[in-house]
Amino acid sequence: MRTLTVKGIRIDDTFAEAFGMRATAVIITADTARWARQAAITMTGFATSVIGCGCEAGIDRPLDARATPDGRPGVRVLLFAISTSELQKQLSARVAQCVLTSPGSACYAGLAGEESLRLGNALRYFGDGWQISKRFGGTHHWRIPVMDGEFVCDATTGLTKRAVGGGNLLIMGRSAQATLAAAEAAARAIEKVADAIAPFPGGIVRSGSKVGSKYKGVIASTNDAYSPTLKGAVKTALDADIASVLEIVIDGLTSQAVADAMRAGIAAIVKLGPKRGAVRIGAGNYGGKLGPHHYHLKDLLP
Amino acid sequence: MTPLVLTLHQRPAQRLDLSPLVPHLLAGKSAMAIAQIELQTTRMRVTVGDAFRLRMGDAQHIRFEGACDRLDRVGAGLSAGEIEVAGDVGIQAGRLMTGGRLMIRGSAGHWTASGMKGGAIEITGSAGDYVGGPLAGEVAGMRGGLVIVRGNVGAQAADRLRRGMIIVEGDAGEYAGSRMIAGTLIIRRKAGALPGYLMKRGTIVLGEGALSPTFADCGVHRLVAMRLVAGYLKPYSKPVSALLRGPLRRFAGDMAVLGNGEIFFGNES
Numbered sequence: 001m002r003t004l005t006v007k008g009i010r011i012d013d014t015f016a017e018a019f020g021m022r023a024t025a026v027i028i029t030a031d032t033a034r035w036a037r038q039a040a041i042t043m044t045g046f047a048t049s050v051i052g053c054g055c056e057a058g059i060d061r062p063l064d065a066r067a068t069p070d071g072r073p074g075v076r077v078l079l080f081a082i083s084t085s086e087l088q089k090q091l092s093a094r095v096a097q098c099v100l101t102s103p104g105s106a107c108y109a110g111l112a113g114e115e116s117l118r119l120g121n122a123l124r125y126f127g128d129g130w131q132i133s134k135r136f137g138g139t140h141h142w143r144i145p146v147m148d149g150e151f152v153c154d155a156t157t158g159l160t161k162r163a164v165g166g167g168n169l170l171i172m173g174r175s176a177q178a179t180l181a182a183a184e185a186a187a188r189a190i191e192k193v194a195d196a197i198a199p200f201p202g203g204i205v206r207s208g209s210k211v212g213s214k215y216k217g218v219i220a221s222t223n224d225a226y227s228p229t230l231k232g233a234v235k236t237a238l239d240a241d242i243a244s245v246l247e248i249v250i251d252g253l254t255s256q257a258v259a260d261a262m263r264a265g266i267a268a269i270v271k272l273g274p275k276r277g278a279v280r281i282g283a284g285n286y287g288g289k290l291g292p293h294h295y296h297l298k299d300l301l302p
Numbered sequence: 303m304t305p306l307v308l309t310l311h312q313r314p315a316q317r318l319d320l321s322p323l324v325p326h327l328l329a330g331k332s333a334m335a336i337a338q339i340e341l342q343t344t345r346m347r348v349t350v351g352d353a354f355r356l357r358m359g360d361a362q363h364i365r366f367e368g369a370c371d372r373l374d375r376v377g378a379g380l381s382a383g384e385i386e387v388a389g390d391v392g393i394q395a396g397r398l399m400t401g402g403r404l405m406i407r408g409s410a411g412h413w414t415a416s417g418m419k420g421g422a423i424e425i426t427g428s429a430g431d432y433v434g435g436p437l438a439g440e441v442a443g444m445r446g447g448l449v450i451v452r453g454n455v456g457a458q459a460a461d462r463l464r465r466g467m468i469i470v471e472g473d474a475g476e477y478a479g480s481r482m483i484a485g486t487l488i489i490r491r492k493a494g495a496l497p498g499y500l501m502k503r504g505t506i507v508l509g510e511g512a513l514s515p516t517f518a519d520c521g522v523h524r525l526v527a528m529r530l531v532a533g534y535l536k537p538y539s540k541p542v543s544a545l546l547r548g549p550l551r552r553f554a555g556d557m558a559v560l561g562n563g564e565i566f567f568g569n570e571s
Contacts, residue, residue, distance in 0.1 A: 029526075106526050132527075134531075135446075136534050141527065149526075
C-alpha cells in the first residue's frame with residue numbers, strides 16, 4: 001500500500017467503508033446539566049454496536065438552556081439502527097427505561113425528519129389514564145404524572161433514512177500509551193462535530209473486528225491483521241514499529257457529518273504529532289463492495 | 303404589497319354579514335366585482351359598494367377601517383392571509399377560521415372565534431360571551447388555533463373548547479371554560495363565578511377566582527409543561543408568560559363530570 005506522510009504521520013492510501021442507516025435524535029433536558037447528561041449517558045449505555053446492542057447511540061452535544069424547548073439545560077442524543085422497526089424498538093425502550101426514570105427529565109424531538117417515530121405516543125400509557133395531551137405551536141406534547149412531578153415528552157421525533165454508520169479511523173502508534181493519547185485527541189475533536197457520534201466507550205474501540213470466524217455461527221471475530229501480538233503469525237497489516245492499534249467508529253446523520261468527523265479526528269491526531277501520539281492512520285473497509293459510502297483518507301487531510 | 307382597504311362610510315342601518323370578504327373569496331376579483339358582493343342580513347339589499355369605500359390592493363391582506371359593532375362574521379372562514387380591522391366588530395368574528403391572522407384593533411361581540419380550527423386572532427379591546435364557543439346545536443367549540451384578547455371577555459369563554467388556546471389578559475365573566483373538552487384557557491386577572499364549570503379535560507390558568515367545591519386541591523407546582531406554554535406565548539403576551547413561569551396551585555376537576563381537567567392559580571408564593 002502506498003502511504004502519504006503528513007507531519008511525520010503515515011496516512012494509508014485507503015478508505016473507510018460505511019453503510020446507510022436509520023437514525024433519530026432526541027433532546028433530553030433536566031433541572032441541571034448534570035442530570036440531563038446523566039439521563040443521556042444512561043440512555044446511550046450498551047449501545048456501541050448494532051451487532052450486539054440493537055442500536056448505536058451517543059451524545060451529539062450538550063445544549064445551553066437557551067437552545068432547548070423548555071429553557072433548561074439539555075443534551076442531544078443520536079440513535080442509529082439498521083431498520084426503522086429496530087430503531088423504534090430501541091428508542092421506546094431506552095426512553096422508557098432511562099429517560100422517563102431520570103429525576104426531573106423531559107424528552108423532545110431532536111430531529112425534523114421526513115418521517116417520524118413514536119416517542120410520547122408510545123410512552124403515554126404509563127400515565128394510566130392521567131396523561132395529558134397538549135398541542136400548540138405545531139408540536140404535540142404528552143404530560144405524564146410521575147413521582148417528582150410530570151414527565152413531558154414530545155409525541156413523536158423525526159427519522160432520517162440518510163444516516164451513515166461505520167465511518168472509521170485506525171490509529172496506530174509505537175506504544176499503547178501514545179496510541180491512546182492520539183485516539184483520545186481524535187475522540188475529543190469528533191465530539192465537537194455536529195450530527196455525528198462515536199458510539200464506543202469514550203469514542204474508542206480496541207477490539208476492531210473482521211467479518212466471519214473459523215467457528216460456526218460467529219459472525220464477527222478479532223481483526224488479526226491489526227493485532228500487534230499476532231504480527232509474525234498472520235498476514236499482518238502492521239509495520240514493525242506499530243505496537244498498538246485503536247479504532248474510532250463514527251455514525252452521522254448525514255454522509256457529510258461522517259466526513260467532517262473523520263476530518264476533525266485526523267486533524268487532531270496530526271496536531272498531536274508522532275512523538276506523543278500516533279505514527280500511522282489507516283481505515284477499515286471490506287474491499288468497497290459492501291458499503292455505498294467511501295471516505296478516502298487522502299481527501300480528509302488537514 | 304398594498305392591502306385591500308375597505309372604509310365604512312357610516313354605521314349601517316342593519317347588521318351586515320362580512321363573511322364573503324376573506325382573502326380566498328376575493329382573490330382575483332376586480333374592484334367592480336367586489337363592490338357588487340351582497341352583505342345584507344335583512345331584505346334590504348346592501349352591497350360592499352353601498353357600505354364601504356374600496357381601495358384595491360392585494361386581497362391576501364384586507365383592512366377594514368372605521369368598523370363598528372354591526373359588522374358581523376368578520377374573517378369567518380379565513381384560511382390564509384391577514385385581515386386587520388380598525389374599530390369594533392359584531393358577533394362571530396373569525397368563526398370557523400382555519401388559518402391566517404385576524405387582528406381586531408377594537409372590541410368584538412359574542413361568539414368570537416366560534417368553532418375556530420386554526421390560525422390566530424388578536425383583539426386589542428374586549429370580547430363578548432362564548433369566545434371560541436359552539437353555536438346552538440354544535441357539539442364542540444374551538445378546536446385549534448390561538449386567540450388573544452387584551453381586554454376582558456364575557457361569560458362562558460372557551461365553552462366546549464376542544465383544542466387550541468385562548469388567552470385573556472384581563473378578566474373573564476362567569477363560567478369561564480364551561481364544559482371544556484380539552485385545550486387551554488388562560489385568564490391573567492380574575493374569573494367570574496364557577497370557572498371550569500363541568501369541564502371534562504383541558505387546562506385553565508387563572509390569576510384569581512373562586513372555584514366550585516367539585517375541584518380538588520393538588521398542591522403548588524412548577525411544571526415543565528407550563529414553561530413550554532410560557533415560552534410559546536412569550537412573543538404574544540409577556541405578562542401571561544410571566545404568570546405561567548411562577549409557581550402554580552393545581553386543582554383537578556370538574557369532579558361533577560369526568561374530572562380530568564385542571565385549573566391552575568397563578569401568583570402563588
